[in-house]
Amino acid sequence: MCLSLAAAARQHLRELVLLRRVRDRIDADPARPLDIEAFAHSVDLPVALFVRRFRDAYGLSPHGYRRAVEAIRNREASPVAPKVA
Template sequence: MNSLSADAQRLRELTLLRRVKDRIDREYAQPLDVEALARGVAMSSGHLSRRFRAEYGESPYQYLMTRRIERAMTLLRRGDLSVTDVCFEVGCSSLGTFSTRFTELVGMPPSVYRDRASDAPAGLPACISKQITRPIRNREAVLPVRN
């Protein structure tokens, strides 16, 4: 019976973590912080951060920034908005923080990404473009082999 209640508790907690993840996916452009996310599922911010990282491999803040950068990449590829406009459109309030995080995840500053995206082949389906341009954290990037 104790095992059953432990399993039920874990399932409940996973459901709450999924709720947080879904909220970040939906509301990435809104001002979100870990405290607000934790309040939404009746957890402490510390517990939410630890459990979220354990289940998804990154903190809620890192996940939020990844979603924002993914959306920013799409907007920058479109080419009709400035980097500053994109920054605020995706919910970042600091151009400096946005540029730093963008560079960390994508490997180049947003202005360089925007310029290179305009040189990309036309007609590439959006689903393929999104898949091959998905940001990855530097620790996940494959380093080139040097001879």
């Protein structure tokens, strides 16, 4: 592995760790408004690149991820009606 490739791999892993921390913060406090600029700053990326990297890592934008988590929580919280034969 050439030096630049190794450096790129280290940078990528560092970004994934930081993105995971952002995702964990989103999960930890679902009522808190998303501050995309603060998240991007914490990862040391411009906002557009942060959103793109988050989407690459998790398949959704930060807002889309929040909505998906809320939908899952709502589904889990709602009682399941028994099936009538």
